Amino acid sequence: MAYMHNILELKNIGYSYHSLHGETKALKDISFGVREGEFIAIVGPSGCGKSTLLSIIAGLLTPEEGTIIVNNPDGSLHYPKIGYMLQRDHLFEWRTVYRNVTLGLELNHKMTKEHLDVVERLLTDYGLDKFRDKRPSELSGGMKQRAALIRTLALEPQLLLLDEPFSALDYQTRLFVSADICRLIRAAGKTMIIITHDLSEAISLADRIIVLSGRPAVVKNEVSVNLTLADDSPLAARNAPEFQQYFNTLWEDMTHEN
Amino acid sequence: MKTEHKKELTKQEEFVKMHRRHHHEIASWRTLLFVLFLMLWEVSVRLKWIDSFFFSSPSRVVRCFVEQLKYNSMLSHIGVTLFETLFSFLLVLLFSLLVSTLLWYSTKLSEIMEPYLVVLNSLPKSALAPLFIVWLGTGTKTIIVAGMSVAIFGSIISFYTGFQQVDAEKITLVYTLGGSRRDAFFKVVLPGSVPILLSTAKVNIGLALVGVIIGEFLAARKGLGYLIIYGSQVFQLDMVITSIIVLCIIALCFYKSIQVIEHQIKKKFKM
Numbered sequence: 001m002a003y004m005h006n007i008l009e010l011k012n013i014g015y016s017y018h019s020l021h022g023e024t025k026a027l028k029d030i031s032f033g034v035r036e037g038e039f040i041a042i043v044g045p046s047g048c049g050k051s052t053l054l055s056i057i058a059g060l061l062t063p064e065e066g067t068i069i070v071n072n073p074d075g076s077l078h079y080p081k082i083g084y085m086l087q088r089d090h091l092f093e094w095r096t097v098y099r100n101v102t103l104g105l106e107l108n109h110k111m112t113k114e115h116l117d118v119v120e121r122l123l124t125d126y127g128l129d130k131f132r133d134k135r136p137s138e139l140s141g142g143m144k145q146r147a148a149l150i151r152t153l154a155l156e157p158q159l160l161l162l163d164e165p166f167s168a169l170d171y172q173t174r175l176f177v178s179a180d181i182c183r184l185i186r187a188a189g190k191t192m193i194i195i196t197h198d199l200s201e202a203i204s205l206a207d208r209i210i211v212l213s214g215r216p217a218v219v220k221n222e223v224s225v226n227l228t229l230a231d232d233s234p235l236a237a238r239n240a241p242e243f244q245q246y247f248n249t250l251w252e253d254m255t256h257e258n
Numbered sequence: 259m260k261t262e263h264k265k266e267l268t269k270q271e272e273f274v275k276m277h278r279r280h281h282h283e284i285a286s287w288r289t290l291l292f293v294l295f296l297m298l299w300e301v302s303v304r305l306k307w308i309d310s311f312f313f314s315s316p317s318r319v320v321r322c323f324v325e326q327l328k329y330n331s332m333l334s335h336i337g338v339t340l341f342e343t344l345f346s347f348l349l350v351l352l353f354s355l356l357v358s359t360l361l362w363y364s365t366k367l368s369e370i371m372e373p374y375l376v377v378l379n380s381l382p383k384s385a386l387a388p389l390f391i392v393w394l395g396t397g398t399k400t401i402i403v404a405g406m407s408v409a410i411f412g413s414i415i416s417f418y419t420g421f422q423q424v425d426a427e428k429i430t431l432v433y434t435l436g437g438s439r440r441d442a443f444f445k446v447v448l449p450g451s452v453p454i455l456l457s458t459a460k461v462n463i464g465l466a467l468v469g470v471i472i473g474e475f476l477a478a479r480k481g482l483g484y485l486i487i488y489g490s491q492v493f494q495l496d497m498v499i500t501s502i503i504v505l506c507i508i509a510l511c512f513y514k515s516i517q518v519i520e521h522q523i524k525k526k527f528k529m
Contacts (some may be wrong), residue, residue, distance in 0.1 A: 060434070
């Protein structure tokens, strides 16, 4: 089963920030695998280095210690194509929605029919077709996130990295948008790593949760999530009988420093 | 017949009405102030409270302006000053855009240049004008350089500051999508700085006018600055005051035209 296959393996990753006042160790000895098609949530206290870890996986930072091993199913060695979603949607107000979602293609000189067809299909599927000539400010919070997702998916990444992508939304919108976006990513058959400090969000979205400790961050626990879902509403996961148990486990991990 | 009641205004209509009334009120006060000033000026001259030889008067200004138009080619003086100002303004825009772009590309360069820019910006540029005359002679070249010298350093600093204020995460976004530093500049930094570019331009056109007049005081045989100096030397204060009033009108027109351009650009980009 492809699902069990580790496409990436992080081995003893370490990273420090340097300033004239000294060295701040952000990550220490982080190791875990990323399976194909899997949704991983990384939780941990704020400022523990979650974003640093994501930047390393994305290739924006080079780890000071350790390696990332690529292990493609077909045996090739190329790094999986990464799609990165930041905390805010960062749609450009001086561009229309359409020119925002095609930004990645434009930057990679891939404005070909083949790629634009993908964008076209996503716009229709995600209900943004009618808003293509609008400005981002005319969209609702949820639609902006969908537009940002199309911008990311247009480059057809294999691995999606989400850095607290819903933290700018109000609570109610956040429940719907996070469930919505993750459903769309699952439907697209992508692998995903999401950073969040919201334990409920992690439990309801992820297959596996990696708990990091405070600085310097080490992997404190890994929890596989199996929920009995009544339906596929955004609240279903939160109403699952196992939810509270997972929440308590994670809460213990987060609050007991050792 | 006025039997029908006036229709009740909704809160929205009432708000719009109040808003309009407020604007009319401001505009009327502005006009009234201007007319009162002109009347007071004219009356105090007529009643000999002040000497018209030194202080001129609105009617004398109008007469002087018409005479200058007829016998002294006022229009060409205005034209020269306008041309010199616009030309140095455009050069300032071009140069400061270029330099601030370079500074943005190289953090090291901007760190090296910072103290120089700050010192040059706070230097009174009129102190440089005599040097320009020696180096470049008397003529249009000197005046345009004088015009540029007043605006350029401040303009570089504002542009560069504007570039730096662009959200760093938006630049990261460009990198995560596989863009280069060049992409970051042209897709994010430059379009994101348009409001600052516009507001700096608004200030710069006024500064260019200041510089051009300083230049014309010292090194010209044409232009409003020359007319002012000439008028003061031959004690024709009507000519001096008329030129100053024309300068006021030019400054107003510059400001208004940039405002119109700003409005057009903002409308185009729906900012």
